[in-house]
Structure formats: structure tokens, C-alpha cells
Amino acid sequence: MPTTLSWVATALNPETIPASLGFVESFRFSDSSSFVLGERRQVFSHRTNKGKSQKLSCCSMSSTSTPSSLITSPTAGEEKAAAAVSSEQRVNSVVLKQAALVSERLRSKANLEVKPDIVLPGTLSLLSDAYDRCGEVCAEYAKTFYLGTLLMTPERRRAIWAIYVWCRRTDELVDGPNASHITPTALDRWGSRLEELFQGRPFDMFDAALSDTVVKFPVDIQPFKDMIEGMRMDLKKSRYKNFDELYLYCYYVAGTVGLMSVPVMGIAPDSQATTESVYNAALALGIANQLTNILRDVGEDARRGRIYLPQDELAQAGLSDDDIFAGKVTDRWRFFMKNQIRRARMFFNEAEKGVTELNAASRWPVWASLLLYRQILDEIEANGYDNFTRRAYVSKVKKLASLPIAYTKSLTAPAPASSPLIKARPNQTR
Numbered sequence: 001m002p003t004t005l006s007w008v009a010t011a012l013n014p015e016t017i018p019a020s021l022g023f024v025e026s027f028r029f030s031d032s033s034s035f036v037l038g039e040r041r042q043v044f045s046h047r048t049n050k051g052k053s054q055k056l057s058c059c060s061m062s063s064t065s066t067p068s069s070l071i072t073s074p075t076a077g078e079e080k081a082a083a084a085v086s087s088e089q090r091v092n093s094v095v096l097k098q099a100a101l102v103s104e105r106l107r108s109k110a111n112l113e114v115k116p117d118i119v120l121p122g123t124l125s126l127l128s129d130a131y132d133r134c135g136e137v138c139a140e141y142a143k144t145f146y147l148g149t150l151l152m153t154p155e156r157r158r159a160i161w162a163i164y165v166w167c168r169r170t171d172e173l174v175d176g177p178n179a180s181h182i183t184p185t186a187l188d189r190w191g192s193r194l195e196e197l198f199q200g201r202p203f204d205m206f207d208a209a210l211s212d213t214v215v216k217f218p219v220d221i222q223p224f225k226d227m228i229e230g231m232r233m234d235l236k237k238s239r240y241k242n243f244d245e246l247y248l249y250c251y252y253v254a255g256t257v258g259l260m261s262v263p264v265m266g267i268a269p270d271s272q273a274t275t276e277s278v279y280n281a282a283l284a285l286g287i288a289n290q291l292t293n294i295l296r297d298v299g300e301d302a303r304r305g306r307i308y309l310p311q312d313e314l315a316q317a318g319l320s321d322d323d324i325f326a327g328k329v330t331d332r333w334r335f336f337m338k339n340q341i342r343r344a345r346m347f348f349n350e351a352e353k354g355v356t357e358l359n360a361a362s363r364w365p366v367w368a369s370l371l372l373y374r375q376i377l378d379e380i381e382a383n384g385y386d387n388f389t390r391r392a393y394v395s396k397v398k399k400l401a402s403l404p405i406a407y408t409k410s411l412t413a414p415a416p417a418s419s420p421l422i423k424a425r426p427n428q429t430r
């Protein structure tokens, strides 16, 4: 086990966790079957002729889906209230909160430039060591991404590393070597530890780096809490009734990453897009990545008894859990997969619109990650939709070939004022 990995594993040992879319375009697939994905809604906030912001959102949700409460042990009253709210509406409230936090910081400070380190004897070097360790973990687990971060300013790069490490550790709780020992109580402790670090009381050096990051950048705690909620969901749920449920799960475990990262990566000063629309694009990239992950890992997940596919859509395609466990590529499966891939691509397309609005130095790694991840969908197709026995992967050659393409795309500056992403206050400083 690599050094950093064992460090993370030790830190994650349960014993050591301290008392551990408004156009709505309804569409039906042209196929004769009644496979209906439902509404297509787009993420971006457009200004109408009257200059009023109109919310367009993007997530295909089954028209037959019944939003349900996925909150831990809800009371009957909470359950009733939650049932009236779709996953997308819930997630949108987090986006609005994060965008409001950025605006609030803008009002209280002239801009979002990085605050100086608090100079206490020994603190700077400890902090610097803590960030370096985060960089090492990042370099070890996500080499290409790590290289991309090297293009960012040192402050932003360090902060992204700190967020990466926290996300990785959180994911390891349910996916790592100690996963079988992880209980909801351990997740509660991880959550308390998160609250502590947001209040300036980190538990270890990785937490210290994140604690410093959240002081320096307008990062809200909610996406972090929500990621823990996603892990909690993973512990107790192995089926998703419909896309609404799956969307919430994808938000929890991956959309949150987008919301955590944008305050650090920053929005280009000359961007005309609304803060909210950029956050929605970030959210879309996280959802797209996770949907892709799910489609790639169908066989692997089934072998663990897990099916992260909308049950109602499977049924509409004439498929059952048994078909997934049997792992046979049939016409029904190919049909089902084509539509799932189409939806994932819609989220990638929505995400694309926001990448250009990011700070110049942050665009390259984001374009790279978008292009690389999206190619997994192409590989699933190239494998004849056999994601039961074959793991779609992007070859090194294709990965390398994507980097200059990502770089060229990253040179495109934010769209001028005529863009559909016009922001409410064009002179806003970021």
C-alpha cells in the first residue's frame, strides 16, 4: 500500500474517526416502446426580454417518477413536506445558497481575492506541510488531474487539493478497505468533525488544510454535509425507484464536488454569466460524471448486489433486476443503455456552457476532466454496450490526445453580453 494511501486508510479507520431545467421540453423516444424519460429541462438561467431571470434546469426525470423523501429517518410531517419537493428543487436551494454566499462575500469585501495566512509561530509551515500532503495524495490518486491543478495559482491549487482529499476520504469511508465497518454512527462522527473544521477546529493535518481553505474561499458547508448524506444513502439503499431518486444520489456524491470547487476555481472577472448559472453548470458536470461512472460500472455494482439504474425506466424497457444480474447484452439492454447515455451527454452539454465562465487558469483542468470522462460513454458504445463484463476505459493515447484539445478550449474567454448566460449585475467583481 502506498504511503499516502496507508495514511488515509489509518485516518479513516472507524476507530480513529473521533467519537470519531423555463423551457420544459417533454420528449418521448422515437422507439415504439413506451420508454419515456420525461421532461428535459435545462440548467441555465437566461434573461428574458424583460430582463427578468428565468430558471431553466436540466435533468431528465421520469414523468412517472414520484419524488420521495430520502432524508434520514424523516418524521411523517417531514416526509409529507419533502414529497412535495423534487430532488432538483432541493438541490437548487443549495445552489442558491452557495451563490448567495459568494454575493455576500462580494459585498463585505471588494473582491474574492485570497486572504493572507494567519501568522502564528510555526503555523505557516505546518499549514504548508498540510497542503503539501494533500498535494501528495492528489498526485497519487489522480495524476492527470493533479498535473492540471499545477496550472492554477498556488492558493487555488492548494485549496483544490484540500477539497479533493476530504472528498476522497469521505468516499473511502464507504468504498475503501474499512467500508464493511462503516456505520451511520461513523458517518455522524465524520459529520461532526466536518462541523468542527468549519469552525476552525481541525482534527488532523488534512482537516487543517481544508479548515484554512474554507476561511480563504467562500465555500459553504452544505455540499460537504450533502456528500456525507450520499454516503449514508449508499449504506442503506441499493435500488433507485426513478431518476428523481438517482439524481439526488448523484448530486450528493458528485454534484456537490462541483459546488465545492467553483468558489475556489473562481468565475472569470469578465464573465457575464450569473453566479447561479455557473454553479448549475458545475452541478451538471458532477451529475454527468457520476451517471457515466454508474453506466461504466453496471456489472461491477451488480456483483455487489447494487443497481444504480432507475427501476421504472428498466421496467419500461422490459428489463428487471434479474436481467442485470444475468448480464446479457440484449436488444432491450442496448436500447436502455442508448437512452441512459443520451441523458448523461445532456448533462455534459449543460456543463460545457459553464466551463468558459471560469477563471482562465481553472478552465484547462475542468475541460480535461470533462473530455476524458465523457469519452467513457463513447467507450461503452464501442464495447457494444457490454458493461457487464467489460470495463470501459479511455486509453492513454486518447487521454493524452484530449489534453491539447482541452487546452485549446480553455483559451476561449467568457461569452460577451449577448450570451444566454447574462448575469444580473454585469459589473460584479469576482
Ligand SMILES: CC(C)=CCC/C(C)=C/CC/C(C)=C/CC/C(C)=C/[C@@H]1[C@@H](COP(=O)(O)OP(=O)(O)O)[C@]1(C)CC/C=C(\C)CC/C=C(\C)CCC=C(C)C
Pocket: 145, 160, 163, 164, 167, 168, 171, 253, 254, 255, 257, 258, 259, 261, 262, 278, 279, 281, 282, 283, 285, 286, 289, 290, 293, 351, 352, 354, 355, 358, 365, 366, 369
Ligand atoms: C478541476 C476539477 C476536476 C476539480 C474537482 C476536484 C475535486 C475536489 C475532486 C474530488 C473527486 C472525488 C474524490 C469525489 C468523491 C466522490 C466520487 C468518487 C465521485 C466520483 C468521481 C470519480 O472518482 P473516481 O476517482 O472514483 O473515478 P474513477 O473510478 O477512478 O474513474 C466522480 C464520478 C465525480 C467527481 C466529480 C467532479 C470531479 C465534479 C467536477 C465539477 C467541477 C470541477 C466543476 C466545474 C465547473 C463548471 C462551471 C463546469
